[in-house]
């Protein structure tokens with residue numbers, strides 16, 4: 001198995017232009033994006049990280065940050081890789097600018113279909129255009145996530161067929177409520193398995209694992225950045241506060257220099273699970289579009 005693949009989950013903007021009723025972030029009222037000075041400070045720190053890291057940029061909606069294409073360009077120029085999760089609402093010309101800015105360093109371009117906010121036909125048309133733009137960059141992968149709202153499993157299954165007919169990878173995204181998987185009735189669970197059972201263990205998506213005691217590189221080869229600039233080793237490290245690694249806006253980021261045994265009861269962190277960050281667990285799954 002290859003070693004840990006250094007990865008940052010950068011939650012670059014708290015706000016969103018959509019108001020999905022099921023939003024786990026509750027649109028983070030009052031938490032916008034970084035100021036110009038904060039962004040400069042963050043980029044100075046992050047472009048200087050040794051080696052090649054993959055930056056998985058999300059929000060809120062990351063394109064609310066007008067300088068997002070510049071962020072992609074500067075990370076790419078520093079030798080880092082760039083992945084993105086967006087609701088695809090930005091104008092196509094802005095999406096094109098971002099794609100060109102990340103260029104050959106672009107990896108996963110992931111977008112979520114939120115039917116409460118957008119017509120599927122319109123979204124599909126835009127997704128096709130993005131797929132064409134990405135064709136120039138062979139290392140980039142394009143993925144559409146369909147949020148599986150309880151009661152709408154059949155609709156999402158039909159979407160999957162339409163997107164796959166257009167040659168676009170489509171993943172069902174099970175919902176979380178208060179950090180736990182949403183309640184799906186037994187009929188819906190059956191429908192989920194029937195519609196998506198051939199995909200990467202969909203009925204196990206969004207699941208936590210008991211990894212307490214395993215040696216984990218979160219904090220040294222993986223970290224998350226909150227819109228206010230605070231960095232944490234992983235999601236439990238943020239929730240319990242003991243994984244605080246400083247702040248990228250004030251130059252205090254300090255990564256741990258060695259792996260540590262996990263001391264949390266449950267690991268919900270799909271990115272470390274899929275990137276070889278946790279010793280002896282996962283690491284071979286490749287792109288983890290669902291667990292962005």
Ligand code: SF4
Pocket residue numbers: 016017018019020022023024025026027059060061087114
């Ligand atoms: S697009 Fe995403 S972040 Fe925005 S409101 Fe919907 S679920 Fe929340």
Ligand code: SF4
Pocket residue numbers: 211214216217218233234235236237261262263264266267268269272278
């Ligand atoms: S919760 Fe997961 S990512 Fe965090 S320290 Fe434990 S194993 Fe590592």
